[in-house]
Amino acid sequence: MMGAAPIIEAQGVDLVFQTADGPVHALKDVNLKVNKGDFVSFIGPSGCGKTTFLRCIAALETPTSGSLKVRGVSAEEARKARSYGYVFQAAGLFPWRTIAGNIRLPLEIMDFTRADRARRVEEVLKLVDLEGFGKKYPWQLSGGMQQRASIARALSFDAEILLMDEPFGALDEIVRDKLNEELLKLWHRTQKTIGFVTHSIPEAVYLSTHIVVMSPRPGRITDVIESPLPRGPRPLEIRDTPEFMAIAQRVREGLHAGHAYEV
Numbered sequence: 001m002m003g004a005a006p007i008i009e010a011q012g013v014d015l016v017f018q019t020a021d022g023p024v025h026a027l028k029d030v031n032l033k034v035n036k037g038d039f040v041s042f043i044g045p046s047g048c049g050k051t052t053f054l055r056c057i058a059a060l061e062t063p064t065s066g067s068l069k070v071r072g073v074s075a076e077e078a079r080k081a082r083s084y085g086y087v088f089q090a091a092g093l094f095p096w097r098t099i100a101g102n103i104r105l106p107l108e109i110m111d112f113t114r115a116d117r118a119r120r121v122e123e124v125l126k127l128v129d130l131e132g133f134g135k136k137y138p139w140q141l142s143g144g145m146q147q148r149a150s151i152a153r154a155l156s157f158d159a160e161i162l163l164m165d166e167p168f169g170a171l172d173e174i175v176r177d178k179l180n181e182e183l184l185k186l187w188h189r190t191q192k193t194i195g196f197v198t199h200s201i202p203e204a205v206y207l208s209t210h211i212v213v214m215s216p217r218p219g220r221i222t223d224v225i226e227s228p229l230p231r232g233p234r235p236l237e238i239r240d241t242p243e244f245m246a247i248a249q250r251v252r253e254g255l256h257a258g259h260a261y262e263v
């Protein structure tokens with residue numbers, strides 16, 4: 001594995017939004033390397049540029065300066081090569097389409113054959129534990145199930161990188177715990193590279209191989225913590241171990257150093 005090129009590499013990424021109230025410096029000198037198969041969480045205060053950076057990786061925003069390479073090419077080229085699945089904060093399922101119909105949508109846009117679409121929809125439904133729910137409509141499913149369907153949609157075309165913007169932020173803690181546990185298993189099974197935005201320290205520590213701590217505007221990376229916790233599925237009880245608490249403490253200190261949270 002030595003010397004394998006990073007799957008995502010940001011060097012000196014800056015992004016300034018021009019707004020009616022003047023320029024907003026959202027990202028400043030962001031440098032980051034993500035290796036294939038990593039689970040990277042981005043944590044920081046509201047407005048520090050987490051979403052903006054995720055959107056840059058997905059080529060939904062363009063940095064004002066700096067370089068951002070994904071699989072060795074530009075983010076834009078990587079997007080065209082279908083490198084990303086994107087999961088938004090709200091499930092964003094179309095209410096007039098069934099769950100299967102929602103998951104099929106990107107496959108229709110990408111011109112997959114009818115047989116291939118049907119096969120992939122069944123595959124990803126199974127992957128997120130929603131087998132048999134394809135014919136239901138979004139409103140017939142719980143919030144957690146809708147979010148799982150939205151993850152299935154992002155997985156349907158087998159992109160190498162899964163970008164998730166606070167996917168479980170709106171869910172209650174019990175559902176969130178369960179989905180966190182399932183997401184880790186899914187990540188382990190599929191070997192995807194995951195970029196995950198969150199406000200929750202325990203969520204970031206539980207899920208990640210790397211935790212990226214960001215400071216308030218202009219958003220900069222202040223710490224990248226490589227987790228000593230085992231790669232792969234982790235029991236929820238791992239949160240009670242001294243190793244877990246030590247990483248959580250380091251994240252907390254990083255956020256305080258950036259005057260990020262007034263806890």
Ligand SMILES: Nc1ncnc2c1ncn2[C@@H]1O[C@H](COP(=O)(O)OP(=O)(O)OP(=O)(O)O)[C@@H](O)[C@H]1O
Pocket residue numbers: 017018019024025026044045046047048049050051052053217
């Ligand atoms: N399209 C845009 N035009 C102008 N300003 C923007 C735009 N998108 C984001 N911003 C600004 O850039 C900054 C970073 O926003 P961003 O949404 O990336 O932060 P965030 O860390 O994801 O916040 P949150 O945790 O609240 O979702 C904010 O000040 C925001 O107001």
